[in-house]
Amino acid sequence: MSAPLLDISGLSAISTRENARVLRDVDLVVAEGEVHGLVGESGAGKSTIAKAVLDMLPRTIRVTGGRIVFRGRDLASLDRASLRALVAREIALIPQDPMTGLNPTRRIEAQLTDGMRLVAGMSRGEARERALALLEEVRIADPARTLAAYPHELSGGMRQRVLIAAAFALEPKLVVADEPTTALDVTVQKQILRLIRGMQERHGTGVIFVTHDLGVVAKICDRVTLLYQGKVVEAGTAREMIETPRHAYTRALLAASPRYDRPEHGCDPVPGSVVAGLEAEIARHDEGRAP
Amino acid sequence: MADALPRESAPLDAATAAPSLAQRARRPLWRDLLAEKRVVIAGSYLALLALVAIFAPWIAPRDPLEQDLMLSLLPPAWAAGAEPGYWLGTDDLGRDVLSRLIYGARVALTVALVAATLAAILGSVLGLLAGWYRGLVDGAVSRLVDIWMAFPPVLLSILLVAIIGAGLPAVIIAIVIIDWTRFCRVVRAETMQQAAQDYVIAARTIGFSRRAILIREILPNVAPVLVALVSLEMGIAVIVEAILSFVGLSVSSDMPTWGGMIAQGRQIIHHAWWVLAAPLAMLFVTVLAFNQLGDGLRRALDPVARR
Amino acid sequence: MSLAAVLRRLATAAVTLFGVAVVVFVLLRVAPGDPIAMMIGPGASEADIAALRARYGLDQGLVTQFFIWLQGLIAGDLGTSISLRSDVLGLLGQRLPATLELAGAALVVALLVGGTIAILGTLARRSPGEAVVDGANGLLLAVPDFIWALAFVLVFAVFIPVFPLTGRMDPTIDMDFATRFFLLESLVRAEFAVFGNIVSHMTMPVLALALPLAAIVARVLKGALIEAMGQDYVLLARLKGKSELRLVLQEALRNALPATLALTGVQFTFLVGGTVIIERIFAYPGIGNMAIDAVINRDLPLIQGIVLAFGAMFIAINLAVDLAVAALNPRLRHG
Ligand SMILES: Nc1ncnc2c1ncn2[C@@H]1O[C@H](COP(=O)(O)OP(=O)(O)OP(=O)(O)O)[C@@H](O)[C@H]1O
Numbered sequence: 001m002s003a004p005l006l007d008i009s010g011l012s013a014i015s016t017r018e019n020a021r022v023l024r025d026v027d028l029v030v031a032e033g034e035v036h037g038l039v040g041e042s043g044a045g046k047s048t049i050a051k052a053v054l055d056m057l058p059r060t061i062r063v064t065g066g067r068i069v070f071r072g073r074d075l076a077s078l079d080r081a082s083l084r085a086l087v088a089r090e091i092a093l094i095p096q097d098p099m100t101g102l103n104p105t106r107r108i109e110a111q112l113t114d115g116m117r118l119v120a121g122m123s124r125g126e127a128r129e130r131a132l133a134l135l136e137e138v139r140i141a142d143p144a145r146t147l148a149a150y151p152h153e154l155s156g157g158m159r160q161r162v163l164i165a166a167a168f169a170l171e172p173k174l175v176v177a178d179e180p181t182t183a184l185d186v187t188v189q190k191q192i193l194r195l196i197r198g199m200q201e202r203h204g205t206g207v208i209f210v211t212h213d214l215g216v217v218a219k220i221c222d223r224v225t226l227l228y229q230g231k232v233v234e235a236g237t238a239r240e241m242i243e244t245p246r247h248a249y250t251r252a253l254l255a256a257s258p259r260y261d262r263p264e265h266g267c268d269p270v271p272g273s274v275v276a277g278l279e280a281e282i283a284r285h286d287e288g289r290a291p
Numbered sequence: 292m293a294d295a296l297p298r299e300s301a302p303l304d305a306a307t308a309a310p311s312l313a314q315r316a317r318r319p320l321w322r323d324l325l326a327e328k329r330v331v332i333a334g335s336y337l338a339l340l341a342l343v344a345i346f347a348p349w350i351a352p353r354d355p356l357e358q359d360l361m362l363s364l365l366p367p368a369w370a371a372g373a374e375p376g377y378w379l380g381t382d383d384l385g386r387d388v389l390s391r392l393i394y395g396a397r398v399a400l401t402v403a404l405v406a407a408t409l410a411a412i413l414g415s416v417l418g419l420l421a422g423w424y425r426g427l428v429d430g431a432v433s434r435l436v437d438i439w440m441a442f443p444p445v446l447l448s449i450l451l452v453a454i455i456g457a458g459l460p461a462v463i464i465a466i467v468i469i470d471w472t473r474f475c476r477v478v479r480a481e482t483m484q485q486a487a488q489d490y491v492i493a494a495r496t497i498g499f500s501r502r503a504i505l506i507r508e509i510l511p512n513v514a515p516v517l518v519a520l521v522s523l524e525m526g527i528a529v530i531v532e533a534i535l536s537f538v539g540l541s542v543s544s545d546m547p548t549w550g551g552m553i554a555q556g557r558q559i560i561h562h563a564w565w566v567l568a569a570p571l572a573m574l575f576v577t578v579l580a581f582n583q584l585g586d587g588l589r590r591a592l593d594p595v596a597r598r
Numbered sequence: 599m600s601l602a603a604v605l606r607r608l609a610t611a612a613v614t615l616f617g618v619a620v621v622v623f624v625l626l627r628v629a630p631g632d633p634i635a636m637m638i639g640p641g642a643s644e645a646d647i648a649a650l651r652a653r654y655g656l657d658q659g660l661v662t663q664f665f666i667w668l669q670g671l672i673a674g675d676l677g678t679s680i681s682l683r684s685d686v687l688g689l690l691g692q693r694l695p696a697t698l699e700l701a702g703a704a705l706v707v708a709l710l711v712g713g714t715i716a717i718l719g720t721l722a723r724r725s726p727g728e729a730v731v732d733g734a735n736g737l738l739l740a741v742p743d744f745i746w747a748l749a750f751v752l753v754f755a756v757f758i759p760v761f762p763l764t765g766r767m768d769p770t771i772d773m774d775f776a777t778r779f780f781l782l783e784s785l786v787r788a789e790f791a792v793f794g795n796i797v798s799h800m801t802m803p804v805l806a807l808a809l810p811l812a813a814i815v816a817r818v819l820k821g822a823l824i825e826a827m828g829q830d831y832v833l834l835a836r837l838k839g840k841s842e843l844r845l846v847l848q849e850a851l852r853n854a855l856p857a858t859l860a861l862t863g864v865q866f867t868f869l870v871g872g873t874v875i876i877e878r879i880f881a882y883p884g885i886g887n888m889a890i891d892a893v894i895n896r897d898l899p900l901i902q903g904i905v906l907a908f909g910a911m912f913i914a915i916n917l918a919v920d921l922a923v924a925a926l927n928p929r930l931r932h933g
């Protein structure tokens with residue numbers, strides 16, 4: 001196996017706002033061209049990992065240990081400017097909420113071509129051509145009209161398509177998708193999932209796919225990392241994890257998530273004994289470590 | 292709308308019914324006030340200024356009206372050519388600037404205190420009525436506020452004083468007539484909001500009269516905002532008085548005022564800058580103090596922030 | 599904003615303006631003091647006074663006077679100034695442009711200064727610099743135009759005498775103006791020496807008027823900018839390598855403007871009201887300065903004309919703000 005696209009090892013972080021651990025020795029490997037699911041309940045630290053990869057952590061979160069190696073380069077070893085340049089060129093983000101992901105006062109064309117002109121140095125005309133092709137690729141019916149539109153003139157699904165187009169615009173090596181379908185309704189969700197998977201396969205892009213929904217994982221991910229309170233509970237291929245879960249928590253979550261194939265299936269809450277077990281693991285982990 | 296709510300949803304036990312200011316304060320009020328640095332600093336300055344104003348005859352080094360043309364345009368004590376005993380120099384009529392400044396505080400503080408209090412009373416009463424009774428009363432009061440807001444305040448105050456005739460009472464009346472709207476708008480909005488809260492509805496359901504509720508429940512809750520507004524209004528009143536004195540429409544010239552001194556200083560600016568600088572500095576510091584006190588009070592008394 | 603909405607606003611505005619006119623009219627007539635007596639002074643004969651009273655319509659009943667005045671108003675005649683003995687409309691036409699230029703320039707300066715403070719504060723957010731910017735702005739917020747004006751007089755006219763103390767331009771300037779908008783006209787006609795002279799005369803009054811408004815603009819705009827900077831679209835643009843300054847200018851500013859404009863519109867009317875005393879301090883020949891003389895001389899027709907002019911300006915400002923807010927918001931622009 002060739003060197004991985006992204007290799008996170010032992011990543012730890014604390015929140016100075018809440019004065020609490022946010023990540024606990026997280027290991028996470030994303031291979032080239034792989035969709036890697038990052039799963040956990042709210043507050044588990046999924047977005048924190050995503051932001052750490054993008055070098056966009058808020059000041060109130062401090063990394064206390066570990067390494068993030070992207071294509072063989074330790075991100076911590078780069079100076080600010082080259083890190084920014086690297087991220088701009090090779091890593092892209094699909095945000096959660098298509099409503100706030102697009103600037104309401106700028107036309108789609110300006111927003112879609114920003115990166116092409118700024119990072120790839122394309123001319124206005126080149127960027128426009130590329131934008132039209134991209135919109136076609138994400139199956140937007142009338143690309144020319146969409147380019148001239150303001151965000152509020154598009155539906156939620158259309159906007160998310162625009163954001164996906166923008167993410168793939170510079171042929172990044174890695175796309176971070178932070179719950180890209182949570183804000184959409186179910187039918188649109190499926191289309192968007194299929195679209196991301198399709199784009200990713202065509203372009204050979206690695207994807208970190210953040211979600212709290214194991215059902216989504218089954219649909220799109222190759223490998224999965226499951227987090228609880230910033231600690232990796234279980235990691236493996238999506239198929240293994242769903243068919244033969246090893247950890248009690250994973251089993252409980254699987255029971256709790258409404259499945260695509262059985263939407264009428266009720267949700268069972270995570271049992272108290274499982275939570276107690278997890279808390280004990282967390283406590284063992286934290287023992288003897290400086291806060 | 293309030294009456295449509297189910298009655299049983301409004302129990303009147305101590306836990307849910309409502310917190311008048313006194314009940315709410317877990318800590319004594321003065322502790323909150325002292326914790327707010329701005330309140331302490333601005334408050335001390337203003338208290339000192341008030342003492343100076345009250346005891347002006349004992350504090351002022353000389354008679355503020357005494358002219359001595361032999362001693363006109365003396366510079367302040369630290370400048371060359373100064374005369375001992377005239378700390379801030381003299382004006383073109385040889386009057387002692389420091390003494391005039393001290394006596395000027397009397398007019399400034401009188402106007403601040405009386406005008407702000409009266410404006411607060413007038414505005415609050417109208418605002419309470421409009422916010423509580425709504426309907427026709429509210430319509431009339433709000434329209435009046437709108438028309439008032441279409442006047443430039445400075446022009447209106449000059450107009451009013453010209454009509455009523457110059458003098459301290461006229462200045463005060465003018466400020467009250469112009470600035471009651473500030474209180475009215477805030478109190479009206481606050482009353483409307485408070486009137487829709489559970490505890491007021493509760494008080495109504497167990498049969499308190501409207502007036503009793505207004506006085507017992509709403510007024511104490513509006514009070515913190517009012518106190519802060521009064522402080523801000525005092526700063527505004529000091530400025531308006533100075534402006535009217537500057538234009539020559541305030542008190543007669545045998546009573547020293549900061550605004551009057553400023554007008555005079557403006558005339559002789561090229562001969563004696565200190566005649567303008569001294570009252571201007573006092574005006575600045577005093578307005579700033581009222582402002583900071585108001586802001587600080589708003590924070591310290593805010594019932595939400597206090598808990 | 600639809601045409602119907604604009605018309606509705608204009609109609610309410612007309613009613614308010616009428617209310618203002620009535621209030622001023624009544625106040626002035628019931629007030630003690632006789633403008634005619636002020637005008638000719640002691641020693642005039644009874645007959646002279648009566649003749650003058652008749653000439654200015656002051657011998658009629660109150661209601662009749664009001665309707666005469668109203669009739670004139672509708673026909674575009676605001677009467678004759680008693681103290682200046684000339685047509686009120688003409689006087690306004692002469693003086694109003696000076697006030698409009700003063701207030702307009704102050705608005706531009708306030709937006710520039712306030713915008714700069716807000717942007718600096720946004721860039722420095724959550725750093726020690728933010729407290730410095732906020733503190734400075736708090737000071738600006740607390741000090742009224744009157745104090746600024748006199749402080750400028752003290753500093754820039756006496757200690758560091760760089761700006762002329764009074765007037766609109768040097769009396770020695772000899773330029774044939776086609777309009778009364780001297781500032782604009784000298785700029786358009788590329789008379790830069792004249793333009794510079796006018797600018798130097800306007801600097802102190804404009805700054806005095808602008809600073810308090812700038813502080814309000816800064817506070818509101820900074821809040822809106824910081825909110826906008828937390829949005830995902832800013833994050834995405836930041837990932838593409840845009841500098842913080844460009845993020846503020848290109849991504850956040852447009853989104854923060856409507857709220858800021860709406861909130862500062864009312865404050866701008868206070869600025870316009872402030873021209874009265876500021877023009878007085880700098881002997882600037884606008885309608886505010888004229889207003890104070892008119893009040894002191896009890897010049898009823900002139901006072902009424904000026905108050906109406908101010909009322910009209912206030913209403914126009916509010917309308918313009920609403921239109922600008924609508925124009926800045928693409929959602930509203932496209933219906
Ligand atoms: N800006 C911040 N500053 C400090 N701590 C933060 C900040 N944002 C989040 N945290 C803390 O970090 C922890 C992890 O948050 P994170 O946003 O990574 O969770 P998440 O898994 O993405 O949850 P969600 O599903 O709700 O998005 C939480 O405990 C949260 O309180």
Ligand SMILES: [Mg+2]
Pocket residue numbers: 046047048178
């Ligand atoms: Mg998240």
